Amino acid sequence: MATTIFIIMIVLLLLGFPMMIPLLVATFVGFMFMFGNLGQMDFMVQQMMAGIRPASLIAVPMFILAADIMTRGQSASRLIDMVMRFMGHIKGGLAVSTAAACTLFGAVSGSTQATVVAVGSPLRPRMLKAGYKDSFVLALIINASDIAFLIPPSIGMIIYGVISSTSISELFIAGIGPGLLLLLLFSAYSVAYATINNVPTEPKASWSERAQAVKNALWPLGFPVIIVGGIYGGIFSPTEAAAVCVLYAFVLEFLVFRSLNLPDIYRIAKSTGLITAVVFILVGAGAAFSWVISFAQVPQAILAAVGISEMGPKGVLAVISIAFFVGCMFVDPIVVILILVPIFAPVVETVGLDPVLVGVIITLQVAIGSATPPFGCDIFTAIAIFKRPYIDVIRGIFPFTVILFAVSVALIFFPQIALFLRDLAFR
């Protein structure tokens, strides 16, 4: 049964069916194997409804809405400006600023694609003008935007948290360490790149210019304070933090900056609704799929076949890392999380791994895989936004993949990179 289901699923995925179909058809086939008739199919619908029911999932549309408001407003440009005034003048400063602005905007929006649009679009022309090669620029933007996966808020983490019953607050806080480590390493590579290729530096900003830029960015900087401060301090649940972000984004862009007007609200709400629906139908289908394979003990069968029980915790983490990395090279991260998390759930429990650590490692792998050829979905985001051919987009990616890989290995051997802040806040 397991083999049939997975073959059907992979074939349908690769043929280009909408991603809900492989999940739904696999679930349907699973039900047919188990019950042998159509009489139990209403149960499949019931599982789908149960999948989209958890109240914590409401954080997803709320964070998307906040990001959608900000992407169309001024928050991003003000953050970019501030970072630029501080880092622009060092060697590779423009690249370091881009990485830092991506991280900062990731802390505001939680969406990789929003980060590529909001930070990548304005900064790429500036970097090209300054003398960086396009292959480096594109790779930097894609990979630095992926830091948004790890920095709270993170939509992938919310979905992982819901389906694995792990604290989303703890996941958010644990993502910060690895996210900042990545920023540090990307910055180091940027400086090295600029030095080797002798990219000219930008003029240094005066302290009064810097003060002005900080003042302009003060409002958008409230987002990380609300999200990280609110969750870290135990004031907000992630859903509440998301709601406050929506209110804050609305006040900022509509009342303070006046960059958007009321008709924009309708368009933004519609666009958020569309993205939400596309994600939630997958979450529902994923829940039904996960129920069917768990009921049929498929995960246990697969894991036993791999011989995972003899591997020990580090071996299990390595297997999980590879599975998610490879998965995301081909398919959308949310689909990979929906399919693979329930498969690994039993072994994570048996080996006694910290589900928060597993969540952070999964999120990191999802980030790497999405930026890795052949089919990482960020590559296609970049192709769509920057209108560059596939080959140009992937040319400069390799050094970043090496850095990301090094961080993955580091995370398996030094889990404190992720868990230090979490333990400080919650233990």
Next chain:
Amino acid sequence: MDETTENNPHESSLPGVLGVIDSAISRVESVLLAAGVLMMAVNTIANVVGRYVFQYSLFFSEELNRILIILITFAGISYAARQGRHIRMSAIYDALPPPARKGFMVLIAAVTALCMFALCYFSIGYINKVATSGRVLPALQLPVYWIFLWVPVGFFMTGLQYSLTAIKNIVSKDIYLSTRVLEGYDNDEQEI
């Protein structure tokens, strides 16, 4: 959102009365989507503000969000089908020659439509089961099956969209991702 969408987001490709009905449905769906999201935002924000400022949680907040998320999801899947916005892994498909792509698109749309109609049927069965159980939402005191009424409608409309996509690909020369979206049409402004 592409330019056609800007000019007339609800323009239908169907002839005559069917076209009028189709574009009316598109309008209704997009209003439901936007209203659902805004109500959810207001509801969630009001609950937070109520809890921290007035020490008073909205007793129905969670149930209202549960109703809204089902509304958004099932109004949205049909709207997304119309706009060709469902996530797919199209890398292999894109590499095929046009005649093969066309054939595949007919197959994809037809199978997807079939799945959606099947789920529409199954969800009616589910609603019947919930209705006979007579459960009510604890806070709002509404029958639970009410909140699922969107589900078969959403599946049906999505199935319809994909059926039309299949037909459109059979009768016309070009390849269509949805009834409204021609393959390869470049989006100027990228939505997140």
